[in-house]
Amino acid sequence: MTTSTLFIAVDWGTSHLRAYLCKVGEGSELTLIDQCDGPGVVKVNQHFQQTLIHAITPWTAQYGVLPIYIAGQITSTIGWHETPYLECPINPEGLLDAAVSFECEGHTINALPGTKCTLQNTLIDVMRGEELQILGFLKQNEQYQTGKILLCLPGTHTKWVLINNGKIICFKTAMTGELYDLLCHQSVLIPDDCAEGEFDWQAFEQGCDLTLGSDSGNLAHGIFSVRTRQLSKELTPVQAKAYLSGVLIGSDVRAARYASEWQLLSNTQVVVIGTKQLNTCFTKALTKIGVQCSEFDIKSATLSGFNYLYQSA
Numbered sequence: 001m002t003t004s005t006l007f008i009a010v011d012w013g014t015s016h017l018r019a020y021l022c023k024v025g026e027g028s029e030l031t032l033i034d035q036c037d038g039p040g041v042v043k044v045n046q047h048f049q050q051t052l053i054h055a056i057t058p059w060t061a062q063y064g065v066l067p068i069y070i071a072g073q074i075t076s077t078i079g080w081h082e083t084p085y086l087e088c089p090i091n092p093e094g095l096l097d098a099a100v101s102f103e104c105e106g107h108t109i110n111a112l113p114g115t116k117c118t119l120q121n122t123l124i125d126v127m128r129g130e131e132l133q134i135l136g137f138l139k140q141n142e143q144y145q146t147g148k149i150l151l152c153l154p155g156t157h158t159k160w161v162l163i164n165n166g167k168i169i170c171f172k173t174a175m176t177g178e179l180y181d182l183l184c185h186q187s188v189l190i191p192d193d194c195a196e197g198e199f200d201w202q203a204f205e206q207g208c209d210l211t212l213g214s215d216s217g218n219l220a221h222g223i224f225s226v227r228t229r230q231l232s233k234e235l236t237p238v239q240a241k242a243y244l245s246g247v248l249i250g251s252d253v254r255a256a257r258y259a260s261e262w263q264l265l266s267n268t269q270v271v272v273i274g275t276k277q278l279n280t281c282f283t284k285a286l287t288k289i290g291v292q293c294s295e296f297d298i299k300s301a302t303l304s305g306f307n308y309l310y311q312s313a
Helices: 048-063 092-098 130-140 176-185 201-212 219-231 237-257 276-288 298-312
Strands: 006-012 016-024 030-039 068-071 085-087 100-104 107-111 114-118 124-127 148-153 158-164 167-174 269-274 292-297
Touching: 006 048, 006 298, 016 048, 016 298, 030 048, 030 298, 048 068, 048 100, 068 298, 085 092, 092 130, 092 298, 114 167, 124 167, 130 148, 130 158, 130 167, 130 269, 130 298, 167 237, 176 237, 201 219, 201 237, 201 276, 219 237, 237 276, 269 276, 269 298, 276 292, 292 298
Parallel strands: 006 068, 068 107, 085 114, 148 269, 269 292
Antiparallel strands: 006 016, 016 030, 100 107, 114 124, 148 158, 158 167
């Protein structure tokens, strides 16, 4: 194995750092050699260089200096080296053109830009990292490079993204995952001593039904039902966590259903790009309003995007 075919890809978001040691072989196919996880941007107290070098030390000890590509919140105002936001509509193939390069202990690091759009209500929305994953998804699914399609990328900050002929037209962000984490750990809704348990899909769907069928503005009341349904012994704390997830995801899907930027009709197809668990959650909620869904793995999309940019360089 020669180091000329190796590079390190780092997806560094708000909550997690995910680093990948990648090899590009014949036919431009990418092989994942190794991977490691670490703390997200908000959890490392600005010690970005130390955190990254610590994560990749086993790889550099074996292979020496390697090119590194980083994407996500690590390139934002709360991150390491800020990169610009590119205005939509944008073809994600051009991300590398606006990358910011810098040196770190002998490594050349390419920090990828984010994207921004202005919505019909004049509000500005931004994202960092998801545009790379969208690029990777499109490269692996050429049938979606023509025509319109709506993507859902669930996570800490869920993104709903309108694609037209391979370009990112606009997108909307919902803080669904972050709200879930805050409400689980910093509110009265879930007991501090709540044990981990198997995800209760029935409780999840009950939460979805509540907000999918509710009047606009009913989310805050719906959230409080997480507590009252435990007080009335309808839900255990473990079930309540799944129910809360359903309440939040149901509200997220309801907002996407009535968004003015696209038409989420009963025959619309949405591609959900996330982890297996989140894909299932959002697909269940979308199916309840008659939307057809297909699912794609977020890790595969991420690596595909990095692979394209590495080879473009």
